[in-house]
Amino acid sequence: MNALLLSNSASDAGYLTHARPWLAEFASTLAGSGPALFVPFAGVTRSWDDYAQQVADALLPAGIATRALHQEADPACALAEARLIVVGGGNTFQLLRELRRRGLLALIAERVRAGHAAYVGWSAGANLASPTICTTNDMPIVDPGGFDALDLLPFQINPHYTNAHPPGHRGETRDQRLAEFCALNPQRMVLALPEGDALRLDARGLALLGPHDAMLFHGGLAPRALAPGKLSLG
Amino acid sequence: MNALLLSNSASDAGYLTHARPWLAEFASTLAGSGPALFVPFAGVTRSWDDYAQQVADALLPAGIATRALHQEADPACALAEARLIVVGGGNTFQLLRELRRRGLLALIAERVRAGHAAYVGWSAGANLASPTICTTNDMPIVDPGGFDALDLLPFQINPHYTNAHPPGHRGETRDQRLAEFCALNPQRMVLALPEGDALRLDARGLALLGPHDAMLFHGGLAPRALAPGKLSLG
Numbered sequence: 001m002n003a004l005l006l007s008n009s010a011s012d013a014g015y016l017t018h019a020r021p022w023l024a025e026f027a028s029t030l031a032g033s034g035p036a037l038f039v040p041f042a043g044v045t046r047s048w049d050d051y052a053q054q055v056a057d058a059l060l061p062a063g064i065a066t067r068a069l070h071q072e073a074d075p076a077c078a079l080a081e082a083r084l085i086v087v088g089g090g091n092t093f094q095l096l097r098e099l100r101r102r103g104l105l106a107l108i109a110e111r112v113r114a115g116h117a118a119y120v121g122w123s124a125g126a127n128l129a130s131p132t133i134c135t136t137n138d139m140p141i142v143d144p145g146g147f148d149a150l151d152l153l154p155f156q157i158n159p160h161y162t163n164a165h166p167p168g169h170r171g172e173t174r175d176q177r178l179a180e181f182c183a184l185n186p187q188r189m190v191l192a193l194p195e196g197d198a199l200r201l202d203a204r205g206l207a208l209l210g211p212h213d214a215m216l217f218h219g220g221l222a223p224r225a226l227a228p229g230k231l232s233l234g
Numbered sequence: 235m236n237a238l239l240l241s242n243s244a245s246d247a248g249y250l251t252h253a254r255p256w257l258a259e260f261a262s263t264l265a266g267s268g269p270a271l272f273v274p275f276a277g278v279t280r281s282w283d284d285y286a287q288q289v290a291d292a293l294l295p296a297g298i299a300t301r302a303l304h305q306e307a308d309p310a311c312a313l314a315e316a317r318l319i320v321v322g323g324g325n326t327f328q329l330l331r332e333l334r335r336r337g338l339l340a341l342i343a344e345r346v347r348a349g350h351a352a353y354v355g356w357s358a359g360a361n362l363a364s365p366t367i368c369t370t371n372d373m374p375i376v377d378p379g380g381f382d383a384l385d386l387l388p389f390q391i392n393p394h395y396t397n398a399h400p401p402g403h404r405g406e407t408r409d410q411r412l413a414e415f416c417a418l419n420p421q422r423m424v425l426a427l428p429e430g431d432a433l434r435l436d437a438r439g440l441a442l443l444g445p446h447d448a449m450l451f452h453g454g455l456a457p458r459a460l461a462p463g464k465l466s467l468g
Contacts, residue, residue: 172372
């Protein structure tokens with residue numbers, strides 16, 4: 001299985017710019033395989049056409065040409081032929097709902113798990129690669145009809161990880177939220193990815209990319225920092 | 235219908251201390267009606283017994299004696315007799331799941347809507363009073379089996395409202411999250427309550443209590459500040 005999961009898309013450098021070397025390396029293994037298929041369904045407050053154009057412009061310098069899933073006459077057929085599936089961020093609940101109501105969720109999971117398609121996702125697209133969307137930071141603005149997701153990984157991802165907290169705020173911190181998840185799901189690990197980091201899964205194994213340590217949450221254990229490089233989460 | 239909905243429980247003054255005058259006024263209208271019934275199901279990382287004790291200690295100075303729903307031999311019977319139902323904060327998804335799986339959600343809604351019981355809720359307990367839990371800030375750590383909630387109000391509440399954002403954070407701001415909700419639910423108003431504020435609904439109508447303006451989000455309109463005092467959201 002080949003997957004690249006980014007915590008975030010935008011940075012001071014520009015849209016997806018920080019991830020360009022990782023994306024280019026990832027794409028080089030797929031050379032000559034036709035355009036990637038972009039899934040824009042996490043977008044809520046802008047049109048999917050605009051979103052797809054922004055992503056197409058951002059991925060081209062990494063050597064990735066894209067088509068947009070919502071513009072395909074036969075989305076299932078397009079997915080069945082795609083060698084690279086790219087799932088953008090936005091709202092995780094909306095993303096999952098749109099894929100489920102179109103009957104495309106299982107199809108994506110099968111293609112990627114079988115190694116027939118590679119997977120790139122950021123933010124909501126990284127949540128979607130997890131067993132469930134239970135560790136998203138997003139607001140549950142629509143009911144996705146169940147929280148089960150692509151289940152490409154044996155652990156959960158929490159993107160945009162930070163434990164910073166606005167002064168005077170009385171809501172839960174991120175660490176408290178993740179501790180709640182772990183209390184109800186003690187067997188399930190959560191890998192929290194700070195802004196700028198990514199996770200790469202390929203024949204070489206699992207690697208943490210980027211400048212920051214990630215944080216591993218598991219059951220009642222104290223969160224553990226993991227340095228960039230090869231990861232073993234056993 | 236009588237309801238008191240607090241944005242938050244803890245403050246620098248102590249647990250529920252800032253709300254004591256509102257709680258005492260609220261309780262005075264129910265004098266002689268027996269103990270209130272506390273619903274601890276939003277608690278995740280501490281025991282419901284401990285949670286119930288903390289709330290009992292905090293409500294007694296406001297003249298409110300409590301029993302805990304999870305300690306009742308017949309919860310439905312206890313709810314059917316309670317004149318005041320108190321729903322504490324924690325995780326909204328867990329709260330809704332526990333009420334739904336016990337078949338108690340509709341019973342609470344009926345009692346409060348009919349005016350047979352008054353309702354006090356904070357944080358997750360305020361989300362629960364909304365039509366749906368779609369404007370909670372909580373992490374979706376469990377699937378509640380549907381997002382429909384008590385539907386005591388004709389609008390959504392967003393508790394712990396702030397648009398402050400940790401520097402460098404690339405996730406959505408609160409305003410962006412609420413704009414996403416409004417984009418998908420253009421008919422549904424959201425009243426965002428800053429820390430320290432509360433909403434009181436009784437025979438006098440709807441009032442915003444506390445030191446801060448609340449923010450009203452509706453469709454594509456710019457968020458509108460509402461000053462404390464009598465509210466009309468028409």
